[in-house]
Amino acid sequence: MPQQGSGPRPVAAGSIGRFDHETDVLVAGFGCAGGAAALEAARAGADVIVLDRAGGPGGSSAASGGELYLGGGTPVQKACGFEDTADDMYAYLDAALGPGADAEKLRLYCDGSVEHFQWFADLGLEFNGSLHDVPTWLTMSEDGLMWLGENAWPYDTIARPVPRGHVPATRNFGGWQIMEKLAAAVGAAGAATHTDTAAGALVVDDAGRVVGAVARRYGQDVTYRARRAVVLATGGFVDDEKMLADHAPHLLGHGKVSDGSDDGSGIRMALALGAATRNMSITQIALTVLPAFAVRGMLVDARGQRFINEDVYPGLFSVAAVRHRPAPYWVIVDEEGYEAVPEQERWGVRPSFVEETLPELEQALGMPAGALEATVGAYNRYAEHGEDPYCHKNPRWLRPLRPPFAAIDPRLGFFGAPGTGVTGFTLGGLRTTVNGEVLDVSGSTIPGLYAAGRTSAGIHGQGYVSGTSLGDGTFFGRRAGRTAARAGG
Numbered sequence: 001m002p003q004q005g006s007g008p009r010p011v012a013a014g015s016i017g018r019f020d021h022e023t024d025v026l027v028a029g030f031g032c033a034g035g036a037a038a039l040e041a042a043r044a045g046a047d048v049i050v051l052d053r054a055g056g057p058g059g060s061s062a063a064s065g066g067e068l069y070l071g072g073g074t075p076v077q078k079a080c081g082f083e084d085t086a087d088d089m090y091a092y093l094d095a096a097l098g099p100g101a102d103a104e105k106l107r108l109y110c111d112g113s114v115e116h117f118q119w120f121a122d123l124g125l126e127f128n129g130s131l132h133d134v135p136t137w138l139t140m141s142e143d144g145l146m147w148l149g150e151n152a153w154p155y156d157t158i159a160r161p162v163p164r165g166h167v168p169a170t171r172n173f174g175g176w177q178i179m180e181k182l183a184a185a186v187g188a189a190g191a192a193t194h195t196d197t198a199a200g201a202l203v204v205d206d207a208g209r210v211v212g213a214v215a216r217r218y219g220q221d222v223t224y225r226a227r228r229a230v231v232l233a234t235g236g237f238v239d240d241e242k243m244l245a246d247h248a249p250h251l252l253g254h255g256k257v258s259d260g261s262d263d264g265s266g267i268r269m270a271l272a273l274g275a276a277t278r279n280m281s282i283t284q285i286a287l288t289v290l291p292a293f294a295v296r297g298m299l300v301d302a303r304g305q306r307f308i309n310e311d312v313y314p315g316l317f318s319v320a321a322v323r324h325r326p327a328p329y330w331v332i333v334d335e336e337g338y339e340a341v342p343e344q345e346r347w348g349v350r351p352s353f354v355e356e357t358l359p360e361l362e363q364a365l366g367m368p369a370g371a372l373e374a375t376v377g378a379y380n381r382y383a384e385h386g387e388d389p390y391c392h393k394n395p396r397w398l399r400p401l402r403p404p405f406a407a408i409d410p411r412l413g414f415f416g417a418p419g420t421g422v423t424g425f426t427l428g429g430l431r432t433t434v435n436g437e438v439l440d441v442s443g444s445t446i447p448g449l450y451a452a453g454r455t456s457a458g459i460h461g462q463g464y465v466s467g468t469s470l471g472d473g474t475f476f477g478r479r480a481g482r483t484a485a486r487a488g489g
Helices: 032-043 075-079 086-096 103-111 113-123 175-188 241-247 265-271 314-324 335-339 358-365 371-383 468-486
Strands: 021-028 048-051 192-194 197-204 210-217 220-232 283-287 298-300 330-334 353-355 405-408 422-426 437-439 445-451
Touching: 021 032, 021 210, 021 468, 032 048, 032 175, 032 220, 032 468, 048 197, 075 113, 086 103, 086 113, 103 113, 103 468, 113 175, 113 468, 175 192, 175 468, 197 220, 197 265, 210 445, 220 265, 220 468, 265 445, 283 314, 298 371, 330 335, 353 358, 358 371, 358 405, 445 468
Parallel strands: 021 048, 021 220, 048 192, 220 445
Antiparallel strands: 197 210, 210 220, 283 422, 298 330, 330 405, 353 405, 437 445
C-alpha cells in the first residue's frame, strides 16, 4: 500500500452498501480524451457514464487553439499539394518530441493518422484546403493547414518537410468546435454525462481491481460502480502548485495554459494504488513571442546573443530560452520587418524600445556594451549572402537588419495582456500501455484502470509540438475506450 499522502486513499468496495449509479465504463473527465474514450466505449456496446467537474463538457480542450497534429497523407494535405507518409511524420515527431518520446505510441499514432483524421471528419469537423504559410502559434485565418516547424533546420534534413497542423474551419481558437462535435457524438452514442461531479477517489474490490469511484457533487458524495473499467481523463497538473513544485518547478509563477481544472486529481487517485508515472518534469513552454516578428528579426537573451533559428516551432525556441538562457528575452526587429506583418496579425504587439543605433538599444535593454552590436553585425554579414551558419534559419527569412532597430518585450504579452512572458502546461502523467491500461511501479497493469490525455504520459519526450495534445489525447482515448469496453468481460 502506498504511503499516505501519495493520493486520495482508495475506498474498499465492501464499505459501500449500495452504489448510487452503475455502468460498464466510467470515464472521469470530459475533455477531448475523456470524450473520445466515452464515444468509443459506447460504440463498442458498453453502458457509459462520463463525469465532469464543470457545468458541461470541454475542459482545457475547449479552451485550446484547436490544432490537430495529423499527417501521413490526409485530404487536407493533398488539397494543399503536399504528399506525406507515416514514416516522414514519425521521423519529424521523433526528433521534435525527443529525447524520450514513446516510440511504440508514436509509431501507432503516425501509422493511424489518416484514419484518425477521418474520425474527426466523421464527427462533422470541416477543414479548408488552404495553407497558412507563415510561422505562428495560431492562425488568425481560416486556413486548414499550417506549418509547425517541419520546414525548419535541422528537421528539414531529417524528414521531408510537410505541414501537418490541421485547423478546423473556424477563425481563431477552434478547440470549442472540436468539443462541440465530440460532445454531440457522445450523447448520440447513448453515453450519459454527469456534470458538476468531480471524481475524488477510486473504489477497489478485495482482489485489488478498480470497480468504481467516489465523486463529489454539490457538497455530497456520489458513488459509482463500474462493471468493466474506469478511465481517468481529468487533465494534467499545472493548476496544482504542490505537484508543480515537486515535478516541474520551472513553471512556478508563470501563466498556465488551462481552464483552471488541471489539478492532477486523476494522477493522484492512481498514485494511491501504486501507479507509475513518466516524464513528470516535462512541460510545454510558450514564450509570448510572436513568430512572425521573430523570423523577420532575431530572438536574443539578456546578453544580446542569438541561440536558435527563429523559424522552428515556437515551443522549441521557448524551451531553448526559458530552460537554457538568461532572461529577459527580446525580439530584435527593424522597421521593414515590423511593417511586413499585417496589422491584424500583430496580436497587439508593439515595440518597447526603438533606437537609431545598436549601442543605444543595448543601453536601453541593459545589455553588455557591444554584445548586441556584435550579434547583429555577424547576422547581417552572412544574411547579405542568404546564409546563417550559426543558427541555420531558412534563407527565406534572411536579410540584413537596418536602423532604426526595435526591441519587443515578451512580458508585455499578446493583445495587451502582460505577464511573465511565459505560459505552459504539463505533459507527464501516468505510465500506460498503448491501450491506456495504467501500469504500477512493478510494470504490471492495475486491473480495471485506464487513463488518457494529459492524465497519462503520451507520445511526448522532452519536446512538444502544437496539436499533439488534442491528437494524442483523442487517439489514445479512443483506444482506451475500446479496450475498457471489453475489460472484465
